[in-house]
Amino acid sequence: MLASMALFFLSSIYLGKFKFKWFLSSWILFVGFFFILFYFYSSFGVPKMFLGMFVDSLSIVLIMLSCWVSSLMILSSMKILFSKFNSNFFCNMIIFLNLVIILMFVQKNLFLLYIFFESSLIPTLTLILIWGYQPERLQASMYLIIYTVMGALPLLINFLYIYSMNGHLSFFLKWSFPYFNSDISFSVWWFFLMFAFLIKLPIFSVHLWLPKAHVEAPVAGSMILAALLLKLGGYGLLRMVNLVFIINMKIFIFFMSLALVGGLISSMICIRQVDMKSLIAYSSVGHMGIMVAGLFSSSLWGMTGGVLMMVGHAFSSSGLFYIANVLYEKSGSRSILISKGFISILPSLSLCMFLLCSVNMAAPPSMNLLSEVSLIISILSVSFVFFFPLSLMSFLVAVYSLFLYTSTQHGNVSNFISPFGSLKSINYLVIFMHWIPAQLLLVVSDMIYC
Template sequence: MLIFYMKSKISWYFMSWSFLVMFLMLLPSFYSLQDIPHIYLEFSVDSFSSILTMLSCWISSLMILSSSMILNKNMEYMKFMKTVNILNSIIILVFIQKNLFMLYIFFESSLIPTLILILIWGYQPERLQAGMYFIIYTVVGALPLLINLLFMYKINGHSIFLLDMNLPFFNNSWMSNLCWFFLIFAFLIKLPMFSAHLWLPKAHVEAPVAGSMILAALLLKLGGYGLIRMMLAFPNFNSDIAIFLISLNLLGGVMTSMICIRQIDMKKLIAYSSVGHMGMMFSGVMSGTSWGLWGSVMMMIGHAFSSSGLFYLSNLVYEKSNSRSLMMCKGFISITPILSLSMFLLCSLNMGAPPSLNLLSEISLIISILSTYFWFFIPLSLMSFLASVYSLFLYTSTQHGKISSFINFCWSMKSLQLLIVYLHWIPSQLLVVLSNNFF
């Protein structure tokens, strides 16, 4: 909070380091080997929320570093840092809540600073339409959740806690199954689930680089975290509904992967790839197995690093070519080989190449999903193959080919830009070694 009142141009530097220090402070104090939740007043922290809280601090620090040069030119760094700090605080409060009402309040409160990032620091006039899509989808999806919370409060007669919810109306009747579906519907939209994902490409395309990074790395994880909490609170969900939702998301993952192959906009390609990855993560949670649960957490962490880093690199390409089109941005390997190396590392991370956390998460998720229904191996095989295809397509389209005349030839990556890229890539590799302790 003291950094809010600093007038120096290097205040972004202190803000980014404050998030990294918070990450180091969370590491020893919140993690429990016995997976016993720590209760702090009205907050609850266990191994799920602790790793996602540390991820929030890490990505927020990288967001500020990635926007430092742009904000110093426009002299808007103080407004931006206040918005990022408020958004990061709201996201952390979502992850450490034990009261379902408070989780709903902070879950919806994250819309406001995200909308501010899109509307104020967006690139094109279409950001108004993207913000409208983002608000309408999320608010409409959250209304059934609020109605269910009021209904549960009326039945229980006391506050609803995530650690102890044994509700009488969650039995095998069709009404209870419908209530359960609407209870997770808001999290499915934020995930996003296929058929409710149209807000994601629009918001990503119109958001600034920091907005795209936090949308892909953190806001999508709010939906995944809420879904995991609902599954742990209500383990006896209807298997027929689960099979239907898994089938819908796996089919949607295949379709969005095919959409990625025919995309010419870099940001849309990366945004649609998130739908496929989160569809696999959702299917793992719905399988109801421990492999699926921890595999989904690993997928959220790995996807946060890969997609956030790819959005940052796509912004670098956009700054040097003034275009996001894959037809215009070619031949970077002849100008900046270090950019080609960075793009290759993050594209390999996105496709789940070894050794990376994405590969470990995909193996765990495939095992859990196949335990639910064996014939799901067909869409899973297509998703894994198509992920490699569009990741290599993104790399070869931007790095190889004839050099475009739109590209600035007198350009090379700075040390700060390399630091941001490798702070995305290195943790996803180290977490494979530490996965036995963390997951």
């Protein structure tokens, strides 16, 4: 772990003048992934501690995911390297953002977790503002700032209040929580403790920043938003649910209902989208909705399924954003109405898109299938009434995934599409490095958050 962090700093500080820094940074992130792999398995599930930080079966999986996806982000942004548009600064931003995310996952102190949780906003905004596509990226950045700050202040106040009562903010020491005369008052306090993480996921009703940020972000920004920044919210939610277990089940059922109904509505919105990136962004709201409902079911199946859903969704959604960017570069438009007939021009890309759409709709043997089965079982254990939104969501996921595939791959070839030039091997490398882990991780899924 320490060696990989040292390599990040060396790449960021001392290698700025070398031309091969771009590819070297990607390889360093891969090397960091294999360094961290040694910490993946613990026979007794005991957290490993070092220098005031710790890793356990939850954080180590997300750290490995962040290194893997960050490396793919650098490989997928070759257009920035060839255009020489602040390529060194772009590479530094990716490495810095990856370092901030890793430092958030290894904290055992809630205040430091809060600092790194909010610090991830700065490099994300930089990616959107400098390398975004359209002038609307300013509006998207403003949405991102407003929603983040709206949840950040109540979270900070709650942490300071907990510190004043306990004298510490460590995960490993016993806590005492404020006493309230009524369940409603305690539920309101608990809600503001979770609100910042629910925004980052995001849960439906505070999700409007996500489609705007995805549409305006470059391909690397979309990949890191879908694969990593959404997982910050899930990680924080898992930690806080385990620390602040609420006895009042009514508020859990309220948020489960909100997450499932919101996921159902966002799945319906997906079918109405004409922008490929907006469709994939709204699908993330639906997937995170079922993940939140599983976490709030207060069962081990729900929490384990939520972690599996976060990892599986990271690969499928990030890969779909990359393919959407490839289609955009070929056709010059993200519109589904214009980008058509790619199966006639690039049948191999059509196969790759079908594979990732099948992962997105949780087709076997992907890890998404296992996660959805675990989540559905845990949610139905709370109330069988949730069967109706779950069944509709499972159907609509398949509908909009196949809608995205058939709308872009079938039909007459648009006059806007350039029929010349095939994809390079690096494009297929990035796609299959999203698809293969989503299949292989099914084999070792019993070691993830056990």
